Each structure stands twice: as structure tokens, then as C-alpha cells.
Amino acid sequence: MAELDIAALANALQEAAATEILPRFRKLGDGDVRMKSEAIDLVTEADEAAEELIRQRVAEAMPDAVFIGEEAVAADPALLDKIADADLAVIVDPIDGTFNYAAGLPLFGVMLSVVSRGETVAGIIYDPMGNDWLIAEKGSGAWMCGADGSQAQVAVAPPVPLDQMVGIAALTYMETAAKRQILANLAEVRLFTSYRCSAHEYRTFAAGHLHFLMYKKLMPWDHLAGTLISQEAGAHVARLDGSPYLPHNFEGGLLLAPDRESWQELRAKVFTL
Structure with missing residues (x-):
């Protein structure tokens, strides 16, 4: 597998949020939100613009990777078939929680995963409102990373009845x-x-x-x-x-x-x- 530049990918999500997502938050017009499969399945112009920016940054950082974005799959469902056999695939949700985003609720995120030969090897969840990332590479633990460079390892809750x-x-x-x-x-x-x-x-x-x-x-x-x-x-x-x-x-x-x-x-x- 080509070398994975997790920092470049994390920065791409932050850039997409700063330039395409946050400037449109609570400023979407009637024509900026469309229904996909049903009334609770929405897409906005921010989803599409953010995905395109992330696609460009992934192409720069990982030119050999297959890029699979949620909005790209909406246009070409056959893209999903490439996940299982790809040497390297980057899978992106430009705005997860689009319903919340379109409703003006500050509860949405940007997600990216890296898959190599049928196995997930990295994952990033970026919170635009908090400006921080939850990041994991396989075998290296899960880390909350702040824009100030801080890092703290996270762990699931202990079991309870x-x-x-x-x-x-x-x-x-x-x-x-x-x-x-x-x-x-x-x-x-x-x-x-x-x-x-x-x-x-x-x-x-x-x-x-x-x-x-x-x-x-x-x-x-x-x-x-x-x-x-x-x-x-x-x-x-x-x-x-x-x-x-x-x-x-x-x-x-x-x-x-x-x-x-x-x-x-x-x-x-x-x-x-």
C-alpha cells in the first residue's frame, strides 16, 4: 500500500469544512437543499462542493487511490462495487448529518476512511463546530486530535449492567x-x-x-x-x-x-x- 498521509487527509476535511461547509451553515436557500430517496435523505450544495474539494486533495495526497464519495455514488452506484477489490480506496461522507445541517442544528461531521484490499486501515471523523478530529490507524489506537496539536487517546466506556x-x-x-x-x-x-x-x-x-x-x-x-x-x-x-x-x-x-x-x-x- 502507498504510504498513508493521515495528516494530509485530516487537513483536507478541515479545509472542506472551512471553505464549503461552515460558510453555508444556516444560510442555505430553498434551492440549495434537495431530497434524495425520501424526505429525511437530503443533499445540499455544501455536500457536493465539500466532496469535490476533498476529492481534489485526496488525488494530490494519494493519486493511486479510488475515490468513493457519497454524492459520487448517488450519481454512479456502480462505484460501490470497487470497494471490495481496490488496492486502495478512500471513502468520504462530506457532510454526515445533512438533515441536521440543513435544519441549522450544529450536529454534523465530515468522515473519511481508507480501505486497502478489503480491510479498513484508517478512519477520520472531523467535527467542524469543535474543529477537532477523532482519528485511528489500524493497530495504533484511537486519538482525539485538536487544532492546537493536542492529542489524547480515547477508550470506550467500561461495561455496565x-x-x-x-x-x-x-x-x-x-x-x-x-x-x-x-x-x-x-x-x-x-x-x-x-x-x-x-x-x-x-x-x-x-x-x-x-x-x-x-x-x-x-x-x-x-x-x-x-x-x-x-x-x-x-x-x-x-x-x-x-x-x-x-x-x-x-x-x-x-x-x-x-x-x-x-x-x-x-x-x-x-x-x-
């Missing part, structure tokens, strides 16, 4: 009957919610402030960076059938917990059908 667990359950794309069952099961935990922004959900979980994350829909730009970061922070991560989550997996649901035992209890008592 089921009735004390707080977490995220994203059930939007689940069938109604399954959703009803899981919503009833979620009475067993202390609290569940959804930020409608996986970037901040992963950041909060990896930094030790949540005990579980559960997702039904698995688009790579939403989950590859966050799952690697969470694993490097000590989490147990698997699809709902217990199999590993890999970059070419687009179905099967996903569950993260602080350790294997917590994962198994959540799967058996909450996320079971």
Missing part, C-alpha cells in the same frame, strides 16, 4: 414489525436515542460516553471510519448475526458494545427478533 446502558438505536430502515419488537425490548436499557448523525454517535461512543450503537442500514461512508475508531478504542463490533463487519458489507445490521459480553447480552435481550 443492561439496565444502566445508554446508547443509540437507529431503527429508521427497519420493517415495522421488527421495529415494534425492538422498541419494546429497548425498555430494558437506561436510555436510547438517535442523533441522526453517525459521525457524532461514533465520536461519543468511542470516547466512552455511550454503551452501544445499533444500525440497520450499512452504507460504507457512514460506518467504516467509526467502526475502526471504535475497535481501536476497545469496542466489540459485529454485524447482528455475529459476523465481522467488512467494507463490502452493505446489509446485515451492526451492533457495537464495550466488550463481547455486553454485545452478546444486547443481541440476546434487546436486538433480537
